[in-house]
Amino acid sequence: MRDTLVLNASFEPLSTVTLNRAVVLVLQDKAVVEQAHPELRMRGADVDIPAPRVIRLCRYVRVPFRRQAPWSRxxxxxxxxxxxxxxxxxxxxxxHVLPRAQGGxxxxxxxxxxxxxxxxxKADRTPEQAGMELLREPFEPTPADAMLLALGQEDFAALPEWLARDAA
Ligand SMILES: [Zn+2]
Structure with a gap:
């Protein structure tokens, strides 16, 4: 398990993220390392830092844990x-799985x-009508997703390749 615990700026535990995601948050100055793995380092072209075990966000974020995160594209x-x-x-x-044209x-x-x-x-058809199969069912976002959204971390494709490897 190489997930990293994320603390809010107020030191409250928020969520866990992948190690790579934690490194990106640190490199983007969104978080600081509170505790690192003693023997593990993250290395890339311009990067060589201890692998964070616990990071803390630089600014306080309000993450909707109890209520549903608001829907957005x-x-x-x-x-x-x-x-x-x-x-x-x-x-x-x-x-839209059930198309808007059909009340979705x-x-x-x-x-x-x-x-x-x-x-x-697929157009204005359900997956069945279009003969298409969903590889996975849609689900409510996890607390980690809600936190990344609150931090504006939407562009997973922009991760450098060495970091992106197991970020998905
Ligand atoms: Zn596709």
């Missing part, structure tokens, strides 16, 4: 790691990330 893409729910390739659009709503459980091609192909 950006949030759906973050939740689904910018992967198309139908083919697994990079997603840039949000698809903007909710976490009715929307998935989709590539433009699949979104266009």
């Amino acid at each position: 950006r949030g759906v893409l973050v939740r689904d790691r910018h992967r198309c729910a139908y083919c697994g390739r990079r997603a840039t659009t949000v698809d 709503q903007d909710t976490w459980l009715n929307t998935v990330a989709a590539c433009a091609e699949d979104n266009h192909r």
Whole structure:
């Protein structure tokens, strides 16, 4: 288990993130390392830092733990790691599983990330009607997703390759 614990600026535990995500938060000056793995280092072209075990956010974020995170297109893409729910390739659009034309709503459980091609192909049809299969069911975002959204960490594709390797 190489997940990193994230503390709010107020030292309250917030969530865990992958080690790579934690390093990105530190490199972006969004968080500081509170505790590091004694023998593990993260190395890249311009980076060589101890692998953080616990990080603390530099600014306080309000994360909606108890109530549902508000739905947004950006949030759906973050939740689904910018992967198309139908083919697994990079997603840039949000698809309504039950199409809006058939009464589908903007909710976490009715929307998935989709590539433009699949979104266009599916059009105003359900996956069954279009003969397409969801690789995974939509779900409510995790506390980690809600926290990353609150931090504006939406662009997972912008991770450097060595960091992105197991960030998905
Ligand atoms: Zn696709």
